[in-house]
Amino acid sequence: MPRKAVEKPGEVKYLILKPLGYPLKASYHEYPVVDNPKVFDRYAKDQWKGEFVSKGKLLFDIRMFPDFAFEVISAEPDYGIITDSTIILVETPSRTIETEIVKDVSLSDVVGQEEAKRKVKVILEFLKNPEKFGKWAPRNVLFYGPPGTGKTMTAKALANEAKVPFLSVKSTKLIGEHVGDGARRIHELYERARQVAPCIVFLDEFDSIALDRSYQELRGDVSEVVNALLTELDGIQRNDGICTIAATNRAEMLDASIRSRFEEEIEFSLPSYEERLEILRKNLQEFPLEVKAKLDEVARQTEGFSGRDLVEKVIKSALHRAIAEGRDRIETEDFMKAAVKTMPVKNPPKHMFA
Incomplete structure (x- = not known):
């Protein structure tokens, strides 16, 4: 042979x-x-x-x-x-800027958010072929919506599908202890982005540095960080192939002058009943214990929960409780009891414990 x-x-x-x-x-x-x-x-x-x-x-x-x-x-x-x-x-060593080659996450993994996924396809096409867009490139995009609704996951999925580096930083880490630290970190971030472009720069917890001036007691003195960021967003230096995505849970509190730099705003909303049911089913496909639960009932009783809430506070909490009690099966009641601890209501329905 x-x-x-x-x-x-x-x-x-x-x-x-x-x-x-x-x-x-x-x-x-x-x-x-x-x-x-x-x-x-x-x-x-x-x-x-x-x-x-x-x-x-x-x-x-x-x-x-x-x-x-x-x-x-x-x-x-x-x-x-x-x-x-x-x-x-x-x-x-400081890990202020996280540089990642994202693997194993795609837009299909983001449950729901159909309108958001439709809009971000423009970003995907830009990252694959920056020269095609020229001055019409989607350079600065704002993701906003409740926490745990898929903003970070969507940004990572774009990086993975476009096969480009993902440079992320929590905005709180851009605030330095000494004068000049914040501006230096901003410029270091974009210097690295220019080196590896096309790429995504992801600014998480964006409201920590971009709050409106009326919230001065909350935002503190972040003027040097803001000024350095505006310089980069305005493209004083050429940022060809770089898409900046900022994520916030409080878009209404952002400073108007900063918010105006984002040519596109994409909203992420809490999942519907059907989407909550899909999230439950998807995350229970490979599970260490047998599941004998009415997932439609769990989805119905978790209105107002984000996808992260369902995974971290309902599924994981129920799993840990069952393991601690030495059980090899999870039932509807386990998910319901875990949900009650998170549910923002004073008197949950009695039938949740039936």
């Missing part, structure tokens, strides 16, 4: 490294500071070009930081060869 041809590994497009330390200098705990990502990217490719890499692979620097070890924490595709075209990123 003819020998089956072995598929040759292709080129790695993106590579994210985690600094581990100096293996032969146990007492030396300092991490290298990559002040210029472009310079490091060039040096890294010069020494590692042709190296086969996959998740977990260790790479040792012999030029900029001799003997320093880096671990591959993510790559697109999952394995391949480093070439001159590979973009190499290093995570910082």
Whole structure:
């Protein structure tokens, strides 16, 4: 029989490294500071070009930081060869900016939110082909709605389906302890985004820095962060291929001057009965215990719950309770009792415990 041809590994497009330390200098705990990502990217490719890499692979620097070890924490595709075209990123120990090559989540995994998913397809097309849009690109988009309704999941799904990096930061981490910290972090975020574009910049908990000035006691002095952000959103520097998505639970409290920078606002709403039923069914497909429950009844009695509430506060809570009691089956009552603890009503219906 003819020998089956072995598929040759292709080129790695993106590579994210985690600094581990100096293996032969146990007492030396300092991490290298990559002040210029472009310079490091060039040096890294010069020494590692042709190296086969996959998740977990260790790479040792012999030029900029001799003997320093880096671990591959993510790559697109999952394995391949480093070439001159590979973009190499290093995570910082502070983890202010999370850089991720998203896997295993797609828009089909977001239950409901049909109007939102319809609108974000424009973002998906832009990320796949930025040159097609020119000045009409969807550069700044606001996701708003109750917590747990799929804003972050949708943004990650776009990154996955477009095969682009996902750069996320909680807006609270942009507020520094010293003057200038916040502005520096904003510019570092967008400098990295320009390096790996096309990409998504995701600003979570956006209201923490973008509240209207009338809420000064809540927002504190974030003027330097806001000014730096407005500079980036206005595109003073060219941000070709970058889509900024900001997520908030309180759009009505945002500062008007900041909100006006977002050319598109996309609403995420609480799931309907049918959507709650689908969320329950979807998350119980692979479950460690047998489920003998009337899911339609659970869905009916959880009006006002977000998808995250159903997963974290109903399903997970019921599972943990059953395991703690040594049971191998979950019934309707388990979900109902878990739901009551979360339900924003003083007197839940008596039939919930029937």
